[in-house]
Amino acid sequence: MPTPLHLALEIDGDGAHPAAWRRAAHPPDALLTPRRVRGVATVAENAGFTLVTLDDDMLPPGAAAGPVGRIGAVERAAFAAASTSVLGIAPVVSTSYAEPFHTSSQLASLDHISVGRAGWVVAISPAPDAARAWGRPPVEGPEAHLREATDSVRVARELWDSWEDDAVIRDVASSRYLDRDRLHYIDFTGDTFAVKGPAIVPRSPQGQLVVFAADGLLPAEHVDVTLVSRPDPAQLHRADTPLTFAELEVALDTPRASAADRIADLERHAPWLARGRLRYIGGADGLVRLLTSLAATGSVDGVRLHPLVLDEDLAVLSRLVIPALSLARVTTRPVPGASLRTTLGLPRPANRYATPLTSAGGVR
Numbered sequence: 001m002p003t004p005l006h007l008a009l010e011i012d013g014d015g016a017h018p019a020a021w022r023r024a025a026h027p028p029d030a031l032l033t034p035r036r037v038r039g040v041a042t043v044a045e046n047a048g049f050t051l052v053t054l055d056d057d058m059l060p061p062g063a064a065a066g067p068v069g070r071i072g073a074v075e076r077a078a079f080a081a082a083s084t085s086v087l088g089i090a091p092v093v094s095t096s097y098a099e100p101f102h103t104s105s106q107l108a109s110l111d112h113i114s115v116g117r118a119g120w121v122v123a124i125s126p127a128p129d130a131a132r133a134w135g136r137p138p139v140e141g142p143e144a145h146l147r148e149a150t151d152s153v154r155v156a157r158e159l160w161d162s163w164e165d166d167a168v169i170r171d172v173a174s175s176r177y178l179d180r181d182r183l184h185y186i187d188f189t190g191d192t193f194a195v196k197g198p199a200i201v202p203r204s205p206q207g208q209l210v211v212f213a214a215d216g217l218l219p220a221e222h223v224d225v226t227l228v229s230r231p232d233p234a235q236l237h238r239a240d241t242p243l244t245f246a247e248l249e250v251a252l253d254t255p256r257a258s259a260a261d262r263i264a265d266l267e268r269h270a271p272w273l274a275r276g277r278l279r280y281i282g283g284a285d286g287l288v289r290l291l292t293s294l295a296a297t298g299s300v301d302g303v304r305l306h307p308l309v310l311d312e313d314l315a316v317l318s319r320l321v322i323p324a325l326s327l328a329r330v331t332t333r334p335v336p337g338a339s340l341r342t343t344l345g346l347p348r349p350a351n352r353y354a355t356p357l358t359s360a361g362g363v364r
Contacts, residue, residue: 005295006302006334006344007048007322008245011040012055015313016249018066018271025263025307029269032071034079041080044087048326048333050343051088052080053121053212053304058130066270074106081114085188086333088340090119090212095152096145096239097125097134101195107209108201111297116205117340121227122213124149138193146217151190153211153222158186160329161351162206163301184353206339208349211301215239224277227247227277227304233290234300236278242346243301246294247277251308252284252316259283261310277306284320286327291321292331295330 014031016019021028030036042050056073059066073091079090089110093103111118122144131138139145167182186197211218212225220226226239229247238244251259259281263272282286294300307313325331334343341348 002293003301005291005297005325005330006050006243006245006298007325007331008051008053008088008139008302008304009044009049009314009317010055010304010306011037011044011052011219011252011310012092013067015309017263017266017270017272017308019266020309021067022266023309023312024271028033028067031067031080032069037071037076037079038083041084041089042142042316043314043318045084047314048236048322049087050302050334051090051117051119051290053119054080054089054091056092057094057123058164062077074110077118077308078110078113081110084114084117086117086336088117088119088343089114090121090210090336090340092093092121092123092261094123094125094130095149096130096139097136098152100152100155100193101159101197101199103152103202104159107156108160108199108204111204111206111209116341118204118206119210119212119225119340122149122153122211122218122223124217141271148192150218150222151188151192151335153218155186155188155190155193155195157208157211157222158188158352159195159197159199160203162186163201163203164201164351164354165207168202181331182355203351206348207351208284208341210340210344212241212245225302225344226327228300229275229278231274231278233294233297233299234276236294236331238299243344244301245304246300247275247306249275249277249279249302249306249308250282250287250313250317251279252287252313254312254316254322259308262312272308284316284324287321288324288330291325292328292330 011341014024054073077089077091162184164182183198188195210224213223215228220240223241225243
């Protein structure tokens, strides 16, 4: 029997189509509310998704077809983490113009809040608008962006190890809170920044958060899950990383309208641009067959779904697609109390700075 697929769901905004907000089941102003984040995350958890991701980057000002404002992905992820119990949560965080020390601290804090269910979808922000918004000199050229991304992820990973698992003592009798010998400087110097360390956040439950990245964005040694975009299932390939997820855009038939009619309605306002990803348009049974085929071929370990309109497609996914996949053992639900690493079958990494006497801690 093939290994079950892990299912991730992108829940930023109202859906993958830029005009998805026009078909949303809530007033437009509800998009920027905690209730919206909690509601979608809860539905995804109850449906049986392995994890959700939350996109984040500069939004175009004014004239775009979609919303032009969003709450930060890490902040939304923290709220979703506190509102769920088994769902993995991975915000998109760009490495461009961000301070890697702050990024690592935010993400380690998210892993503490979620008790070991956090991940990081690494991204870059090549648009000139990003540099202007940050008030920073632009990073010139794709090679420079990739170099900065690699350095940022390396720094974050080293900072996550800069506290050993048992560095926090909390011994009232001896008035000792920390074992300073178990805190470490990372002393990193790169082309664009230098970080001495140690971190300001104790080592998180997973030790290292699960790092997701698009195919080719980072060296394989820094990535746990590669996100592969190919327009044809036959073109999918495994990356040289522990796990590979396919990117899949979906538009499903609903009780009120076919997928084709729903797309046509939205196309009156803006085009649904191709991003080189798999795209499925049609009934729930066809999507079940596609995902079953992906599991049978073993070409990927999981799929990240990008629904056309969250409020419409997520309902069909919850009622018709995931139950059928679960019944056929194509997917499995996360286990209560398990970390995201455990759910994905990834080991908890040893601390690179730990001495032989250090004990391994953390969540199951």
